[in-house]
Amino acid sequence: MTSQRERRAWAALASVVEPGTPGIRRAVAEHGPDAVLAALRDGRWEGSAGSALRRRALGADGASVLERTSRAGLRFSCPGDDDWPAGLGTLDVVDPKDQIGGGPLGLWVSGAVDLAELVERSVAVVGARAATAYGTQVAADLSAGLGDRGWTVVSGGAYGIDAAAHRGVLAVGSPTVAVLACGADVAYPRGNAGLISRARADGAVVAELPPGSHPTRMRFLARNRLIAALTTGTVVVEAAARSGALSTLRWAHHLGRYGMAVPGPVTSALSAGTHQALRGETELVTGVGDVLDLVGSLGIDAATAPRGPDRPWDGLPPARLAVLEALPARGLRTVEDMARRSGVGESDVRVELVELELVGLAEAAPAGWRLGQLARAARSADRRAARAAVEAADGGTPSAGA
Amino acid sequence: MTSQRERRAWAALASVVEPGTPGIRRAVAEHGPDAVLAALRDGRWEGSAGSALRRRALGADGASVLERTSRAGLRFSCPGDDDWPAGLGTLDVVDPKDQIGGGPLGLWVSGAVDLAELVERSVAVVGARAATAYGTQVAADLSAGLGDRGWTVVSGGAYGIDAAAHRGVLAVGSPTVAVLACGADVAYPRGNAGLISRARADGAVVAELPPGSHPTRMRFLARNRLIAALTTGTVVVEAAARSGALSTLRWAHHLGRYGMAVPGPVTSALSAGTHQALRGETELVTGVGDVLDLVGSLGIDAATAPRGPDRPWDGLPPARLAVLEALPARGLRTVEDMARRSGVGESDVRVELVELELVGLAEAAPAGWRLGQLARAARSADRRAARAAVEAADGGTPSAGA
Numbered sequence: 001m002t003s004q005r006e007r008r009a010w011a012a013l014a015s016v017v018e019p020g021t022p023g024i025r026r027a028v029a030e031h032g033p034d035a036v037l038a039a040l041r042d043g044r045w046e047g048s049a050g051s052a053l054r055r056r057a058l059g060a061d062g063a064s065v066l067e068r069t070s071r072a073g074l075r076f077s078c079p080g081d082d083d084w085p086a087g088l089g090t091l092d093v094v095d096p097k098d099q100i101g102g103g104p105l106g107l108w109v110s111g112a113v114d115l116a117e118l119v120e121r122s123v124a125v126v127g128a129r130a131a132t133a134y135g136t137q138v139a140a141d142l143s144a145g146l147g148d149r150g151w152t153v154v155s156g157g158a159y160g161i162d163a164a165a166h167r168g169v170l171a172v173g174s175p176t177v178a179v180l181a182c183g184a185d186v187a188y189p190r191g192n193a194g195l196i197s198r199a200r201a202d203g204a205v206v207a208e209l210p211p212g213s214h215p216t217r218m219r220f221l222a223r224n225r226l227i228a229a230l231t232t233g234t235v236v237v238e239a240a241a242r243s244g245a246l247s248t249l250r251w252a253h254h255l256g257r258y259g260m261a262v263p264g265p266v267t268s269a270l271s272a273g274t275h276q277a278l279r280g281e282t283e284l285v286t287g288v289g290d291v292l293d294l295v296g297s298l299g300i301d302a303a304t305a306p307r308g309p310d311r312p313w314d315g316l317p318p319a320r321l322a323v324l325e326a327l328p329a330r331g332l333r334t335v336e337d338m339a340r341r342s343g344v345g346e347s348d349v350r351v352e353l354v355e356l357e358l359v360g361l362a363e364a365a366p367a368g369w370r371l372g373q374l375a376r377a378a379r380s381a382d383r384r385a386a387r388a389a390v391e392a393a394d395g396g397t398p399s400a401g402a
Numbered sequence: 403m404t405s406q407r408e409r410r411a412w413a414a415l416a417s418v419v420e421p422g423t424p425g426i427r428r429a430v431a432e433h434g435p436d437a438v439l440a441a442l443r444d445g446r447w448e449g450s451a452g453s454a455l456r457r458r459a460l461g462a463d464g465a466s467v468l469e470r471t472s473r474a475g476l477r478f479s480c481p482g483d484d485d486w487p488a489g490l491g492t493l494d495v496v497d498p499k500d501q502i503g504g505g506p507l508g509l510w511v512s513g514a515v516d517l518a519e520l521v522e523r524s525v526a527v528v529g530a531r532a533a534t535a536y537g538t539q540v541a542a543d544l545s546a547g548l549g550d551r552g553w554t555v556v557s558g559g560a561y562g563i564d565a566a567a568h569r570g571v572l573a574v575g576s577p578t579v580a581v582l583a584c585g586a587d588v589a590y591p592r593g594n595a596g597l598i599s600r601a602r603a604d605g606a607v608v609a610e611l612p613p614g615s616h617p618t619r620m621r622f623l624a625r626n627r628l629i630a631a632l633t634t635g636t637v638v639v640e641a642a643a644r645s646g647a648l649s650t651l652r653w654a655h656h657l658g659r660y661g662m663a664v665p666g667p668v669t670s671a672l673s674a675g676t677h678q679a680l681r682g683e684t685e686l687v688t689g690v691g692d693v694l695d696l697v698g699s700l701g702i703d704a705a706t707a708p709r710g711p712d713r714p715w716d717g718l719p720p721a722r723l724a725v726l727e728a729l730p731a732r733g734l735r736t737v738e739d740m741a742r743r744s745g746v747g748e749s750d751v752r753v754e755l756v757e758l759e760l761v762g763l764a765e766a767a768p769a770g771w772r773l774g775q776l777a778r779a780a781r782s783a784d785r786r787a788a789r790a791a792v793e794a795a796d797g798g799t800p801s802a803g804a
Binding site for chain 2 (some may be wrong): 005134137138262263264265266267272277278283284286287289301365366367
């Protein structure tokens with residue numbers, strides 16, 4: 001648990017440092033928030049932005065930031081808190097294109113939920129503001145499908161695809177998280193104020209900026225990294241060739257999450273960005289089934305299925321199961337990548353892979369590892385059963401909300 | 403050159419053996435057409451279809467088949483002829499799904515062209531019969547673009563995507579090849595009779611069946627393998643989940659050609675098959691630029707570009723250049739695959755790769771080879787220049803037909 005003194009230091013730092021500047025975050029990880037705040041105030045912090053940042057640091061008072069936070073109906077969460085989402089811990093990377101990165105120094109949250117719990121099973125659905133009718137329909141259907149199956153949909157609260165994604169999941173009574181590039185108390189864009197209030201009531205609104213902050217281009221880009229980091233995977237529904245949504249996808253790839261895109265007509269400029277992404281490492285998805293085939297982990301998604309008594313991974317120790325879940329059914333994955341995805345250290349990943357290989361659950365290839373034949377067969381059987389169960393439920397009693 | 407006696411034997415065999423039965427083709431490769439025809443007639447050929455096939459072989463007379471061929475306004479081409487397309491030599495494979503394969507025993511051709519020359523720079527554009535307006539527009543535009551750039555478009559003469567592909571390339575005054583699943587003198591489907599006549603006049607109509615033959619399901623599937631074998635790559639524009647067009651794509655992959663598909667709305671059942679293919683090894687293409695990026699070989703497609711004097715592959719010996727052209731810019735390719743694509747033997751491919759690696763034109767990875775940094779950079783520069791030249795031409799004087 002974070003001490004009150006530390007919390008004030010985090011809040012002061014988070015209120016003066018622009019989102020996505022990785023150097024300070026790294027220094028905090030090494031020396032603690034108090035020491036870094038003191039260094040900023042004393043002018044011992046190096047860098048061209050030093051003096052403006054120093055003035056802001058001298059003016060910042062953690063206690064009053066926290067007081068303003070409560071007055072705005074928000075709460076402040078920082079690394080070390082119980083509801084701090086684990087996925088944010090993977091953000092110690094810098095995007096080579098936008099030159100932003102690093103984990104947040106704190107999050108302002110609105111909504112009566114445990115944020116960590118809310119995003120544990122979550123998918124980001126993002127895309128163009130100037131979306132087409134096709135894009136908004138696909139985004140809303142996909143989000144509704146994810147909500148129906150117990151997944152939280154995370155998006156950016158913007159017009160177009162983001163709004164359709166929030167609406168789609170709220171419509172089936174499942175929670176959504178809007179991650180904003182301004183204060184969590186600011187309704188931006190104003191036209192989505194009603195939708196953002198509903199996200200607050202039925203999920204959460206999250207921001208990396210103190211109450212009252214306004215968005216900037218860099219803040220949008222920094223916000224995109226949070227959307228990718230909070231979720232198991234990011235689906236881009238429509239994106240023009242240079243759309244900001246593609247930066248969220250890039251972050252998903254940086255962080256070892258699933259990067260997915262929905263194709264569209266090649267005659268539509270709003271699918272040019274998604275098609276470009278699909279020619280790279282992004283996975284093509286056409287609906288909720290494809291998304292869950294990727295993000296659904298072995299154990300969790302098979303939970304709804306009537307299962308046979310002897311799945312080959314029953315009773316595996318947790319680290320081995322985590323490594324097994326990080327193995328791809330298609331293509332190959334490196335040990336480094338699996339370590340990132342599973343949260344298991346690289347050398348332990350190697351040990352577990354050898355154990356899994358011995359029992360036919362993993363297969364080695366020159367360029368990486370994949371699921372073994374035994375696991376692929378069992379997983380397919382589980383998924384077919386899970387789908388059959390969902391379809392049966394859809395046709396019979398209404399499926400339960402989250 | 404094939405002797406008259408051999409030609410009669412090929413014609414007799416081709417007129418009695420169903421397309422896509424690989425055993426007889428293999429026996430002919432080993433023992434020659436005369437010997438196999440004699441074996442069939444003497445009842446020495448084993449197999450369940452033996453007796454019906456024997457009766458047909460006994461009734462077949464090569465001379466009269468060739469006479470009927472001329473009377474129908476066709477000519478008969480067989481392995482060994484100068485205009486026999488080299489790509490057909492790669493067909494000694496059996497498709498595990500449809501259980502068909504093997505090269506043709508002969509082709510009936512209509513059209514005053516050298517077939518081998520006509521398909522030397524060719525791309526197949528195929529797809530659903532019940533195509534949407536979107537699909538037919540994309541197919542026609544793509545084919546027109548290919549024709550404009552000097553590529554022959556090969557398709558199956560069917561309704562829908564095939565017809566749009568033929569029409570698109572004919573409209574820009576470039577040749578097309580219709581490969582039919584019936585006799586080359588039969589206009590099937592009847593509604594495309596006019597289009598098939600135009601293909602005959604401005605390109606060629608090709609069939610693996612003697613004049614007057616009618617199509618069957620198996621003949622359609624066997625025909626698909628010819629479309630893939632005749633071309634550098636196959637583009638599927640629209641295909642439902644179990645569309646026959648997907649078998650053409652599968653054949654392109656079997657034969658080491660480029661297998662490409664155009665995405666579409668995920669809400670369209672006619673894009674379900676293409677999206678499924680795109681989740682596998684099929685390449686996503688959105689237009690003629692993407693197709694040429696794949697099928698265009700280094701030297702040829704850069705020919706239209708204003709080029710600097712010192713491209714790194716200038717002056718390479720032909721075999722080395724062929725291997726260089728078979729190297730992928732993205733992903734990896736095995737030596738075996740490159741041998742198939744380049745027509746250079748595997749051991750020579752290995753020798754040339756080492757030479758190319760020494761000068762930075764090839765790079766080795768554990769699972770295969772790719773273009774070296776130097777070649778990638780030069781090729782990108784060439785393509786940008788080529789595209790700029792095409793765009794300038796499009797905006798200025800009308801671009802020349804083939």
